Amino acid sequence: MGKQILIIDDSNTMRKIIGRSLRQAGLEYDKVLEAGDGAEALKILESEKPDVILSDINMPNMDGIEFLRQKKANDKIKNIPVFMITTESAADVINEAINLGAKGSIKKPFTPEQIQNTLGGI
Amino acid sequence: MEIYQQLADATQEVFQSMLAMEIAPQAEIGTPPESFSETVSGMVGMGGLYKGIVAVHAPYPLAKKITSQFLMTDVDEINDDVLDAFGELANMLAGSIKAMLSSSGKDIQLSVPSSVSGEKYTLDINRSQGTHLIVPFETEAGQLLIQLHFEKQNGG
DSSP states (O other): OOOEEEEEOSOHHHHHHHHHHHHHTTOOOSEEEEESSHHHHHHHTTTOOOSEEEEOSSOSSSOHHHHHHHHHTOTTTTTSOEEEEESOOOHHHHHHHHHTTOOEEEESSOOHHHHHHHHTTO | OHHHHHHHHHHHHHHHHHHOOOOOBOSOOSSOOOEESSEEEEEEEEEESEEEEEEEEEEHHHHHHHHHHHHTSOOOSOOHHHHHHHHHHHHHHHHHHHHHHOSSSTTEEEOOOEEEEESSEEOOOOOSSSEEEEEEEEETTEEEEEEEEEEEOTTO
């Protein structure tokens, strides 16, 4: 099975930009899954098992923090690495994400190099 | 004013890193515009320690050009992609402004972005109190306006 990534962001434009930045960073995925919020992502994860997840924090319906909380409580998906990709700068919020299992964060706006530096080892 | 330069710098960073577009700020506009014609506006509200709004305004030709750069495809009409792109622009700037106004960031909350466009519309922002800034950027496709209004709340 090829490499898969799940991008969670309520902005369709941002999901496309992230996908393009991954390619520009030399990170090729056989399948790029997309979700508009945490709830949609959890639904996708019932049938798909991506190698890595990139998630926004501030989203309507279910935000990135609640997504991490529910993912952490689900044995089937809790070990999939998640990186936050967000405009959020509050250290408390980022730390909360880390405490809920996020492996790191990328600040918007970002460059392909920053994505490469963060995801290159995955 | 320091926050003016920070807002200009944040805007340039967004355009450089996300759009590969070099833009330079012009002199500050004293009075923020209230009415817009054939324009797209992306907005994010702030609450908590400061309340206010961050808005990005661009005339149709510039809005289409920015969205085309964002998506790396030709956008020749004002559609959902344009509105979404402008919401995201406002969102990224609001994240930078939040970091400027609060060291922890935890005491300011941002709304999810919203966008409007139209042949003619007005934005009713309370200008009686607080700080108002407009950073203009002139481009070949028209003038980009970055608008910031914020007001510290009692007890903050």
